[in-house]
Every structure is written in structure tokens, then in C-alpha cells.
Amino acid sequence: MKRSRRTLQEIISDSILGRTKLRGKITVANLLITLAVVLIMGIYIYLRIQAASQQLINSVETxxxxxxxxxxxxxxxxxxxxLDSFFENMSRNTVIAGASIESILSNQELSxxxxWDANTALTQLPSGSWDNANEEIPSIFIPTGVNFSPVFTSKxxxxxxxxxxxxSxxxxxxxxxxxxxxxSTKETYYYxxxxxxxxxxxxxxVTGRQWYISAKPENxxxxxxxxxxxxxDAALNGLVITASTPVYDDNQxxxxxxxxxxxxxxxxxxxxxAKIGETGYAFLLDNSNRVISLPPTGAMDFGITDENALLSEIIDPAALSSATPEFYDxxxxxxxxxxxxxxxxIGNKEKKIAFYxxxxxxxxxxxxLPAEEIFADKTAISEQIQGETRTTVLFSILLVVAVFAFAALITFRVSNNLTEPLSTLNNAATEIIHGNFNTRIQLNSGDELETLSSTLNTMTDTIKDLVSSLEDRVSERTQKLEQVILEGERSKSQYEAIAKVARAITTQKSLTELLPEITRVISEQFNFYHVGIFLNDPTNSYAVLAAANSEGGRRMLNRRHQLRIGAQGIVGYVTSRKKARIALSVGKDAVFFNNPDLPDTQSEVALPLLEAxxxxxxxxxxxxxxxxFTDKDLEALTILAELVGIAIQNARLYEKMDRSxxxxxxxxxxxxRENWNRLTNEYKVAGYSYTARGAQIITNTEEQEKIASQKEVVVPISIRGEEIGELSISIPExxxxxxxxxxxxxxxADRVAVIAENARLFDETTRRAERERLVTDITTKIRTTNDPQTMIETAINELREALKISRIEIVSKKKKLPD
Incomplete structure (x- = not known):
């Protein structure tokens, strides 16, 4: 039994009501009672009014x-x-224009x-037709074949x-x-x-035009x-309609x-x-059942997707590739x-369609117009009636609610007085949680709550002291951490500079490009306003400025700024003693060279660039x-100086290798070139000519010039960039x-070059092999004896026979002894 009662309490405790404050529980209980009464009253009033309002709504809908x-x-x-009045006005203007022509033609005095004289004013064109001047008001045209009789001219x-x-x-x-x-005689007057x-x-x-034929007496x-x-209209005047009327003279x-x-x-x-409701639209239907000016909404309603139809103002239903059956209905x-x-x-929606x-x-x-808009007013009135009904019901319910609300208010005030000390303690605890340790609780209830408030005040003071001490320690450690971070950032920048310089050294081989890049990188990474690189001249007398990043440095480069080694400035000192020098305050350094191009210098450091x-x-x-300059700056700059020294030596080695x-x-x-010239001289062949009769050797310069005078396309035959000949092609003029x-x-030509070079190499190899064989044979024969005289005779005979010459002499040369 106890177990069952304990479980029920747990369920209540876990519910929202169980977690609500005491004041809230009292208030919720009263509100639930009031809500029940309001619901009962509202349902009763609603059921009574609903029947009467429905009858009124039905009448209004109709x-x-x-x-x-x-x-x-x-x-x-x-x-x-x-629209009809517009066309009626145009019809009257057409009748007026026709009557004007009838009056003009009937007046013989105007002949x-x-x-104006047609005989002189009209000009016959080369095509045979007649034309008037463009400056005249109308455009007059008479086709070929029309006879200019006096009657026609008078007309x-x-x-x-x-x-x-x-x-007008x-x-x-x-x-x-x-x-x-x-x-009727084919003349045209056009305004x-x-x-x-x-x-x-x-x-x-003109008598064959449709507007003319339709207005003729027989039609x-x-x-x-x-x-x-x-x-x-072809003249881009948009949609055009033509009105025409016949013209008769006074004799009809x-x-x-x-x-x-x-x-x-x-x-x-x-x-x-046209304003057709809110979403309605209008369009025209001509006497041929063609649709004019159908809006996009209409095309969507009737499923018209033909692009040509959608781009045109006129839609011919017979030419449509797609349209809904409702469109044709x-x-x-x-x-x-x-x-x-x-x-x-249309499209599962009712539409009201009016036509005239x-x-x-x-x-x-x-x-x-969509039918739903037709019933919009009906719906609005219905909603108005229902709204009035709801207002009446709500007003009645509010009267009942007001009575119970008064009772709930009294209950709320009583519960508030009971729970106010607890709220004060809760608010103070909240302030302490949010870090406000100056909060003080003042309760004079004389009971346990007053004792609890004093205990909380003592605890707050203790926490305040602990937090203050902790904040001091955190602030001190934060400052140290910030200092370490700043030093780390500077070290990172220095290492980045070293890495960039090393990367530049590996990618750049020219000192003219490498040294300016190094000065720029050092200036950006170390935030120094001037960085310069000096190189000793060949005599080691002067240190010459080779690269700089600042404006003053560029001016110094333009005038070839140099400092005497061992005599001028910190740079002269460093290049003579092979060790770095730093001036933390240039005004106090006796060696400092006051340069007018760098007037803002306050501190300077120079490091030697060494190779071995x-x-x-x-x-x-x-x-x-x-x-x-800090110690870490000097360490980084020293490394950079070593790298620059290596880069300079590497660049010079690259230049020497390039020259070699x-x-x-x-x-x-x-x-x-000498080998090819030797072959040309040996073979005595100037070239080869290939025709339909076969190949022909060109052996002399005149014949070569004769053939060259006939060529039109010449392509060089080149090997390793050297031209060894040319391939000329003669083509018909x-x-x-x-x-x-x-x-x-x-x-x-490329293939000929490769084959020719292979042949030359083969010939040269053959010659070298033959020469080696001959030398070997002669050497072998000489070694068959140990007698010097016989060796000499053997050598002379073998050389004479091998070289095909008649005389060979061996002359001994006496070496002059030193005094």
C-alpha cells in the first residue's frame, strides 16, 4: 500500500505542476477552475447561435x-x-479618307x-517603274507597263x-x-x-492586294x-489591322x-x-477565331506551351501543337x-467566363475570372457573421471570467505574501550565481528564513575574497602568456623570413633578381624600414650597394652608393673586420655614417656576408x-647573412658554369661546321635535284644557282641549330x-637532316676505324725488329705506301743544352 502511494507522489513530482513554484501551483488551480466555467459557457452560446447564423449565410451566398x-x-x-467605339472612329476616318478621294477625283478643276505635274515630277527608274521625289509628302508608285495617257496623267x-x-x-x-x-489603273499614293x-x-x-480585292464592287x-x-507589321509597328473602302467618281x-x-x-x-477581379484576365477573339493578346496566365490555364505561339500576339488554334480540350470548348x-x-x-478549377x-x-x-473570387464577397460576409457570433460568445464568456478572475487575484495576492521571503532569497542566490558578490539579503521575519539570510551573506563574503585572489593570479599569468605569444609571433615571422630567403635562393640564380627579393622579405617580416646588401668590389676597396628595399635605398642604387672598406660607416667596419656591429642609438656610435638618403635611422646593424x-x-x-634589435633578431639576421653569402657564391658559380x-x-x-665543310669539299657535290626523270647530282655553283632561281618554297635543313643545307620545292606559278x-x-626536311647526320657520323666513324687499323698495322710491323735503323725504314715505307706519296724525310733535331 505504501509502495503504491510513493509511486503516485513520484509521478506528481515529475510532472510540470510538480516542478512549479508554490505560488504558481495556487494560481494554476484557480485558473483551471475559471477556464472550465468559460468553456462550458462558450459551448452553450455557440450551439445556440450557430443554427441562426447558418441560415443567414446561405441567403447571403446566393x-x-x-x-x-x-x-x-x-x-x-x-x-x-x-473597343467598339475605337473601331467605329477608325471606320469613320476611313470613310472620310475615301470620300476625300472621291471628291478630289470628281473635281475636274484639279486636273x-x-x-503639280505628273509628267515632270515623276521619274522612270531603270527597272521601268515610276517614282516621285522623297521630299514630297506622299510616296507615289506606278509599276512598269502602265500607259501615261492624258486621262491617267489628269487623275x-x-x-x-x-x-x-x-x-491631318x-x-x-x-x-x-x-x-x-x-x-484601278495600278497607281499607289502612300502616306x-x-x-x-x-x-x-x-x-x-496594287490591285492584287487582299485589302483591295475585298473592297472591290463585286466583293x-x-x-x-x-x-x-x-x-x-513588318515595319515593327506591332499588331496592325487594315480598314479599306471603295472609291467611286461622280458617275459611280x-x-x-x-x-x-x-x-x-x-x-x-x-x-x-483590364481589371478583372484580382486574378482574372481578358483577351480578344477575332472573326477567324484567332486568339489575340492571351496573357501568360491564360496560356498556362489552357496548356499552351508552343514557344512560337507564346512569342506572338496572335494565336491560331488550328496551328497549336498542344492545348487543353477546355480551350476548344x-x-x-x-x-x-x-x-x-x-x-x-479549367484545370480542376471553376472559371466564370463572360464575352461580348x-x-x-x-x-x-x-x-x-476564377469562381473562387466570385464567392469572395460571400465568404467575407459569412466570415463577418461568424465573427460577430464569436464576439458575442467571447463577450459573454469574459463576463463570467471576470467574476472568477477577481477570486483568482485575491488568491494570488495571498500566495504572494506567503512566498515573498522565499523569492527574496532566490533572487539573491541568483545574483550570487551570476557573480554579483556585493548582494546583501535583508530579512526581518524573525524566523528560520532570517537565519538563512545571514548565513548566505557570510558565505558571499568568503566567495568574494577567493574570487578576488584568483583573478589576481589569472591576470598575472595572462600577462606572461601574452608576452610569450608576442615573442612566439616574432620568432615565427623571423623563421618565415629565413624560409622565404632559402626558398628564393633555390629558385633564383641571378643576383639582380635574388638580392632585391631578399631585402624585401627581410623588411616585411622584421618590420625594418631599410634593408640593404653591399658587395665588395673586385679590389676589395669599396663595399658597393647592390640591393635595397626603401625609397632612399633606391636613390642610393641609382647613384651607385659605395663605402670605403675599413674607413666609412658601420658597413665599412664590418667588411674589414669580418664581424657584425650593432648601433642601438646611431647618435652615440662613432662609426655610424650619417646618410642623407636615410635621415630617419635611429638604430642600425650590419653583418658580414662570408664565404669560407x-x-x-x-x-x-x-x-x-x-x-x-633584440638578441633573437641578431640570431635570425646572422642566419640570413649566412644564407645570403651562400646565395651570392652559388650565383657566381652558376654564372661561371653558364660561361663554360x-x-x-x-x-x-x-x-x-668544320666536319660538314670537310665533307662538302671532299665529295665536290653541291646538292641533289629530284624530278620526274629521276635524281640528278648538282656539281657546280652555276647549276645550283640555276636550280635555285626556279624554286618557290625553301625549307632549311638544320641539325642542332646549324643549317647544313636547304630543301627547295618548285611548284607551278x-x-x-x-x-x-x-x-x-x-x-x-627534318628527316633528311637526321639521315644526313647519321651518314656523316658513320663516315667519320669509318675513317677513324681505318686510321686506327693503319696505325696498328704499321706499329705491328715496326715491332718485328729491334734495330732502330730498320724500324725507321719500315715506318717510312709503310707511311709512303699508306699515304701514296713519293718522299718522306725524318730530320733529327738537336736539343740545345742550357748554359
């Missing part, structure tokens, strides 16, 4: 849907009427040439008066790109002047304004067609920018009625601070050598 659909239809109709003169009317129409209507008249003769072919027949007996299908004889190119880019922007429904509104499911006909051009404006026991020069380091190698190479080339042929010629 009215909101009807209003939203009506707004969508009204917006579409208003936009369509606005005179006093205003042209009258039509020229159209320039008094058409420019263009100026007053910026959407009109061009106005033009095509006559503005675009030099039409240089754009169209010479036989351009347009009612003399209506005919609208073309929209198209992309057909004279031609007046037309206008109208830019509808502004209309497309108007449609694209929409086109079919819209084509059946002049106006209306219906619902269509633009009567002037028989286009249709289509607006699409020979002084090569000195390493001079100067600082702007007095006492700048150059002399050996020169001797080898001389020997090589009409042909040019190709790159691959040239590569082949060079490859053959």
Missing part, C-alpha cells in the same frame, strides 16, 4: 454570386463598347498641272491634292500608321512617304468599310480603294490591363452566341626606432602551297 456574375458581365460589356494630278487632307488625319490619329490609295519604289518590286500590282456591293485580319465608276493601317497595340494594352461556346456568361472547369461582341469588326472580348673566410659584402639593416657551357657549345658548333603540304615539306 445574392453575392448573382451580383459578382453581373459585375463580370458588365465589366466585359463596358470594355467591349469602349491642271499648275499645282494623278488630282490625286496629288490628297496631301492637303491625309496628313494621320496627325490627329496616332494609332493610324499609314493611309494609302490604290487606283507618309516611305520611298515605296525602293521597297516593292517594279511590277508591283463589297454595299460600299462598306472592310476590315482585314490583324497581322504583325469604280476608281480604286482607300485603306488605312491601324496599330492596335494600345487596344491590346487596354485589354491586358470555350472557343466553340463563344462562337455560338454574340454575348453571354457561363461556367467552365465588338460589332464593328465582329471580334469578341472574353473575360475569365672571404668577405663577400655586408647585410645592412636600419630601423626608425632606437634599441630596435656556352664556350663548350661554341666549340661543339665549330667542330660540327598558278598554284599556292597549302598548310598541310608545308607541314609535309618541313617533316621531310
Amino acid at each position: 445574392n453575392a454570386q448573382i451580383k459578382a456574375e453581373d459585375d463580370l458581365y458588365t465589366t466585359t460589356r463596358e470594355q467591349a463598347v469602349l 491642271s498641272s499648275t499645282y 494623278l494630278n488630282r490625286l496629288k491634292h490628297s496631301e492637303l487632307i491625309f496628313p 488625319i494621320l496627325e490627329g490619329n496616332p494609332d493610324i500608321v499609314a493611309i494609302y490609295f490604290g487606283g 507618309p512617304n516611305i520611298d515605296l519604289a525602293n521597297i516593292v518590286p517594279a511590277d508591283f500590282d 463589297n456591293p454595299n460600299k462598306l468599310v472592310i476590315w482585314s485580319a490583324p497581322y504583325e 465608276r469604280f476608281q480604286g480603294v482607300t485603306a488605312m493601317d491601324i496599330q492596335i497595340t494600345r487596344l491590346i494594352k487596354l485589354v491586358s490591363n 470555350l472557343l466553340e461556346k463563344v462562337s455560338q452566341e454574340p454575348e453571354g456568361i457561363f461556367t467552365l472547369t 461582341t465588338i460589332t464593328q469588326v465582329n471580334y469578341k472580348l472574353i473575360s475569365i 673566410d672571404t668577405v663577400l659584402g655586408a647585410l645592412d639593416v636600419q630601423s626608425t626606432e632606437p634599441n630596435a 657551357l656556352a664556350e663548350a657549345e661554341a666549340a661543339s658548333r665549330q667542330y660540327f 598558278t598554284e599556292k602551297i597549302k598548310a598541310d603540304q608545308m607541314d609535309l615539306i618541313r617533316a621531310v
Whole structure:
């Protein structure tokens, strides 16, 4: 039984409530009671109001849907009427332009040439067509084959008066790109002047254009304004539509067609920018069921992914490679009625679609709005009603909560008075934990808590003393550690300098590049403002500055600064006595040389550069601070001086080796040239000529020059950089050598060089072997006797026979004895 009760206590202790403070436990108990009451009251009020509010919401939903659909239809109709008024205005302008031409053609008084004479103003081009000056207002074009009769000339003169009317129409209507008249006799008047003769072919027949054919009497007996299908203008004017109307004279004889190119880019922007709800959009459908200005959202809805279609303002459904079935359903429904509104499911989402006909051009404006936006107002009203319901419920609950909150407040105040001394002790302990050892607890309760507060105050004083002592020891050790770290950093910099100098020595062989690099590295790593390297001259009389890193040092280099060894400055002292010298304060050093190029020097050290026991020069380091050089600096600089000495000796050895190698190479080339000259003289052959008839030896210089005068491609035959001949190729004068042929010629020349050299080496080896054999034979015969006279005779006979000569003499030479 006890075991069961102890386990329950453990469970309570491990819970959040068990770990809560006493004041919190009392407060939580009261809040739980209050919360239970509020929940019961809220559920009751909510159930009572929910039924009434649902009925109101249903009624509002129906009215909101009807209003939203009506707004969508009204917006579409208003936009369509606005577009229709634009096309109506363009239609009136087209009629005005046509009527102006009819009036001009009917006025015979305008036929005179006093205003403008076609016979003199028009120029026939080489192609046979006729053109007017580019400075005139209209562009006039007459194709080849047109007969300039007096009647035709009179018509042209009258039509020229159209320039008094058409420019004002263009100026007053910026959407009109061009106005033009095509006559039944094939003449064209085009505003503005675009030099039409240089754009169209010479036989351009305006009566064959579609806008002309559509407006002719047989196709347009009612003399209506005919609208073309929209198209992309080749002159980059965007989307253009052409309106045309027939022209008759006063005798009702057909004279031609007046037309206008109208830019509808502004209309497309108007449609694209139409406000259709929040996410809705609109587009046009022309009389051929082609889609105009479909926005990206629409293309996504209908699954149109064809790149050509997406890049164009006009989409032909018949040419689409991909589109959803809903797209074609929409086109079919819209084509059946002049106006209306219906619902269509697109991509698993309902869409409200309203459409209205633009009567002037028989286009249709289509607006699409997601159904979820149609119900947006309904949802808002529903949420408003539900919100009011929740507000009422909450207000009622708050009234109940207020009563219980008052009781909870009284309970909280009582528990706070009971636990306040404990809170004071807890806060003081927290301060002590965070390092505030000046905290003091003041309790006058007269019970155990007051005793506990005194004990905590005593413990705080003890801890404060221990911490203070520990901080002093930590501070002292920290300073020592920082000093060690600084020394380590300086040592690291010095070792890096030594490593960099050693690396430079291994990579650089030239003193002119090595010594400046060494001065730069030492200056950067040791932070000394001037580092110089002096080298003794050949007579060991002067130490000459060879490299320096500072500005003053570079000036000294330019004037070839030098110091007399053993007589001038610290450098002169070091180079004469072969030991380092340091001036921690240059003003107190009698040996110091006051250099005007280095006025900021406060301390200086110079170290000899030695190779064995020979002084090569000195390493001079100067600082702007007095006492700048430590013992470790001197150790590092001494190592660097030794390295520099080794580097100087190595560089000089490299230079000596390079000179010896150059002399050996020169001797080898001389020997090589002499061998080839000997072979040329022995064989008496100037070269070889290879033709279709075979190989031919060139034996004299004239023949060689004759062949050389015929060559066009010459490639040298070289061995080890020495040219031993040339390979010349004769080619026909009409042909040019190709790159691959040239590569082949060079490859053959290289192969000839290798073969020739091998032959020369073989010949030389053979000669040497023959000479050794001959010497051996003669020596063997001489050794067959011990008589000197016989030895001499044998030697003479063998040499005469071997060299093929008639006379050999051996003359003895008496050696002159010294006095």
C-alpha cells in the first residue's frame, strides 16, 4: 500500500505542476477552475447561435454570386463598347479618307498641272517603274507597263491634292500608321512617304492586294468599310489591322480603294490591363477565331506551351501543337452566341467566363475570372457573421471570467505574501550565481528564513575574497602568456623570413633578381624600414650597394652608393673586420655614417656576408626606432647573412658554369661546321635535284644557282641549330602551297637532316676505324725488329705506301743544352 502511494507522489513530482513554484501551483488551480466555467459557457452560446447564423449565410451566398456574375458581365460589356467605339472612329476616318478621294477625283478643276505635274515630277527608274521625289509628302508608285495617257496623267494630278487632307488625319490619329490609295489603273499614293519604289518590286500590282480585292464592287456591293485580319507589321509597328473602302467618281465608276493601317497595340494594352477581379484576365477573339493578346496566365490555364505561339500576339488554334480540350470548348461556346456568361472547369478549377461582341469588326472580348473570387464577397460576409457570433460568445464568456478572475487575484495576492521571503532569497542566490558578490539579503521575519539570510551573506563574503585572489593570479599569468605569444609571433615571422630567403635562393640564380627579393622579405617580416646588401668590389676597396628595399635605398642604387672598406660607416667596419656591429642609438656610435638618403635611422646593424673566410659584402639593416634589435633578431639576421653569402657564391658559380657551357657549345658548333665543310669539299657535290626523270647530282655553283632561281618554297635543313643545307620545292606559278603540304615539306626536311647526320657520323666513324687499323698495322710491323735503323725504314715505307706519296724525310733535331 505504501509502495503504491510513493509511486503516485513520484509521478506528481515529475510532472510540470510538480516542478512549479508554490505560488504558481495556487494560481494554476484557480485558473483551471475559471477556464472550465468559460468553456462550458462558450459551448452553450455557440450551439445556440450557430443554427441562426447558418441560415443567414446561405441567403447571403446566393445574392453575392448573382451580383459578382453581373459585375463580370458588365465589366466585359463596358470594355467591349469602349473597343467598339475605337473601331467605329477608325471606320469613320476611313470613310472620310475615301470620300476625300472621291471628291478630289470628281473635281475636274484639279486636273491642271499648275499645282503639280505628273509628267515632270515623276521619274522612270531603270527597272521601268515610276517614282516621285522623297521630299514630297506622299510616296507615289506606278509599276512598269502602265500607259501615261492624258486621262491617267489628269487623275494623278488630282490625286496629288490628297496631301492637303491625309496628313491631318494621320496627325490627329496616332494609332493610324499609314493611309494609302490604290487606283484601278495600278497607281499607289502612300502616306507618309516611305520611298515605296525602293521597297516593292517594279511590277508591283496594287490591285492584287487582299485589302483591295475585298473592297472591290463585286466583293463589297454595299460600299462598306472592310476590315482585314490583324497581322504583325513588318515595319515593327506591332499588331496592325487594315480598314479599306471603295472609291467611286461622280458617275459611280469604280476608281480604286482607300485603306488605312491601324496599330492596335494600345487596344491590346487596354485589354491586358483590364481589371478583372484580382486574378482574372481578358483577351480578344477575332472573326477567324484567332486568339489575340492571351496573357501568360491564360496560356498556362489552357496548356499552351508552343514557344512560337507564346512569342506572338496572335494565336491560331488550328496551328497549336498542344492545348487543353477546355480551350476548344470555350472557343466553340463563344462562337455560338454574340454575348453571354457561363461556367467552365479549367484545370480542376471553376472559371466564370463572360464575352461580348465588338460589332464593328465582329471580334469578341472574353473575360475569365476564377469562381473562387466570385464567392469572395460571400465568404467575407459569412466570415463577418461568424465573427460577430464569436464576439458575442467571447463577450459573454469574459463576463463570467471576470467574476472568477477577481477570486483568482485575491488568491494570488495571498500566495504572494506567503512566498515573498522565499523569492527574496532566490533572487539573491541568483545574483550570487551570476557573480554579483556585493548582494546583501535583508530579512526581518524573525524566523528560520532570517537565519538563512545571514548565513548566505557570510558565505558571499568568503566567495568574494577567493574570487578576488584568483583573478589576481589569472591576470598575472595572462600577462606572461601574452608576452610569450608576442615573442612566439616574432620568432615565427623571423623563421618565415629565413624560409622565404632559402626558398628564393633555390629558385633564383641571378643576383639582380635574388638580392632585391631578399631585402624585401627581410623588411616585411622584421618590420625594418631599410634593408640593404653591399658587395665588395673586385679590389676589395669599396663595399658597393647592390640591393635595397626603401625609397632612399633606391636613390642610393641609382647613384651607385659605395663605402670605403675599413674607413666609412658601420658597413665599412664590418667588411674589414669580418664581424657584425650593432648601433642601438646611431647618435652615440662613432662609426655610424650619417646618410642623407636615410635621415630617419635611429638604430642600425650590419653583418658580414662570408664565404669560407672571404668577405663577400655586408647585410645592412636600419630601423626608425632606437634599441630596435633584440638578441633573437641578431640570431635570425646572422642566419640570413649566412644564407645570403651562400646565395651570392652559388650565383657566381652558376654564372661561371653558364660561361663554360656556352664556350663548350661554341666549340661543339665549330667542330660540327668544320666536319660538314670537310665533307662538302671532299665529295665536290653541291646538292641533289629530284624530278620526274629521276635524281640528278648538282656539281657546280652555276647549276645550283640555276636550280635555285626556279624554286618557290625553301625549307632549311638544320641539325642542332646549324643549317647544313636547304630543301627547295618548285611548284607551278598558278598554284599556292597549302598548310598541310608545308607541314609535309618541313617533316621531310627534318628527316633528311637526321639521315644526313647519321651518314656523316658513320663516315667519320669509318675513317677513324681505318686510321686506327693503319696505325696498328704499321706499329705491328715496326715491332718485328729491334734495330732502330730498320724500324725507321719500315715506318717510312709503310707511311709512303699508306699515304701514296713519293718522299718522306725524318730530320733529327738537336736539343740545345742550357748554359
